[in-house]
Amino acid sequence: MRYLTLALLLLAPALACAAVNPVDLVVVYKSKGLMQLIRNERVVKSYKVVFGENPRGHKVRQGDERTPEGRYTLDWKNPNSRFYRSIHVSYPNAQDRARAARLGVNPGGDIMIHGIKPQWQGMEKYLQKTNWTDGCIAVTNREMDEIWAMVKTPTPIHIYP
Template structure:
């Protein structure tokens, strides 16, 4: 009970801090530059926050099939979230879209799915800064756990995400 109440208090404090720190700015776009290993949260044309990211273990090129360890490229939606993710917390990217599915079907493969923005794998949060030095995911976008808590607070479901090469 005490642990749950402490967790709720921390979430409330993060939410209050984020609102104060960013003047209540609404994040209306998440932009990822894969080659720069950078993710930005934008409100209009203003960058609200920027993060160093880790990507899939084979980061060059658009995700084409399940298991290719690539992070997709293009415009998607952040459509749902998982507070009990195997990687701290996670926000789902709407990959695959209709075009991705058609391309995979033409190759006779599954496009895959479950592409997320997430923190460190549970139990390894203390490694957060080290994990940002390498591309280690299966195609997801990884940040540290404290950064994921901040993103969780600032980004709402339905926010577009643009992922560039």
């Protein structure tokens, strides 16, 4: 209990500051497994992230297990996500829908930044070493709490290869 109290005391100022000063951009580098939260053109926080099981390349269709690449918006939050908390990425955009239509496929959707399922607690070290989502961007639940506090909607997100 003492450690929990200490952790909360240390974390509270950072979360309070984050809530007052939200970030204005989220940048993801898929090849590096890196997500950065940006405020006033400065990186304020970086996270190791994992993606879908087929991470290379831009998402084209539902079920391809790829994370989209491009400029999107974090447009709404789900506090009751099955993967702890989640923040929605506005994929597909108009270009993605047009590409999918040309190919005759469903572009998919429901791309999120999210934590892990409650029943998977204790497996974070393993889950952060392998790409396991269906195309989403995954972090630990503790990291998701930080991101949740610092990202307000809408916020732009740029996802690079």
